[in-house]
Amino acid sequence: MSDPIRSFRHFREVPERLWRWKNFSPAEIACRGTGQIKLHPEALDKLQALRDRLGKPLIVNSGYRSPEHNRAVGGAKRSKHMEGTAFDISMANHDPKTFEQAAREVGFLGFGTYPRSNFMHVDLGPARQWGAQFPPRATPFAPETPPAREVLAESRTLKGTGAAGVATAGAAGVEVAQEVLVETQGAVLPLVPYLDTLRWVFIALALAGIGVGVWARLDDWRKGRR
Known part of the structure; x- marks a missing residue:
């Protein structure tokens, strides 16, 4: 039997015993507009599996969205974000092709690519894909360059x-x-x-x-x- 889906009025109300996703925090997954959060264990398990497979941090631009916040940001009327099964992940430290392949391998089915905003949407499905392709990169991801310092x-x-x-x-x-x-x-x-x-x-x-x-x-x- 799968774990139940739970909702909380604010991410600070999530009991520590319920949070098992070691590389993420409730604040990262919660609605950016209201602080509300919906724990969808299957989706979060796949997100953690993706993090483990890639071996580097996943920067979550958007996780769960409350209906009002989803409207405020112009999200789709039936956005999977409102179900807690979708995540927008920054490609600042990932190669989009490698990321997509790994996401498919761990079980994500829906993919949206947003090269102008430099992130990729993944969700539990149904299987579909949209958006423009990321342009070829000279390096797999943006290099981390420290700010110039004076001698x-x-x-x-x-x-x-x-x-x-x-x-x-x-x-x-x-x-x-x-x-x-x-x-x-x-x-x-x-x-x-x-x-x-x-x-x-x-x-x-x-x-x-x-x-x-x-x-x-x-x-x-x-x-x-x-």
Whole structure:
């Protein structure tokens, strides 16, 4: 006897004892619009089997959809998503042909291809297929390229904060020297007023350096370098 299909008003209400699909969470399968979830064990078993066969993560763009959310996103009137038997899976880390073959082998019957949005729909059937084919790829899937980073010695952030550090240390050093010279008095006493001015110069340089560091960090974030 197959496991019963269960529905919950929110994915947080799913008892831990009922969730046996190790590579997925209720939040991934739940309706994106309402948080509701329908546990269809057969469909979820096939999804887990597909994950095991491919040996890499499946990014679920859409799992269960409540009727109201399905209407809101323009889904088909009889969408299998409302039954909890359909999944839209991103092809960002999969070769579409390999993915489709593996999905058929584990028992999925319905297939929809969406190359412009870079995902594939799979469901329990009936057997059918629609959508345009994915264009040939130079590589099986999009490579994971880390964001460009500046050479450490050339980083504007480090330059700015480094200048601030040097200037701060300089200001502190001048202050110490001032105290020493005040104590010695005598012949070096006329130099004390100039050291006070020099200390403020270093403080100004420290503030400028910090400003450059903050600006560079914000600029890096805006350009995607950090």
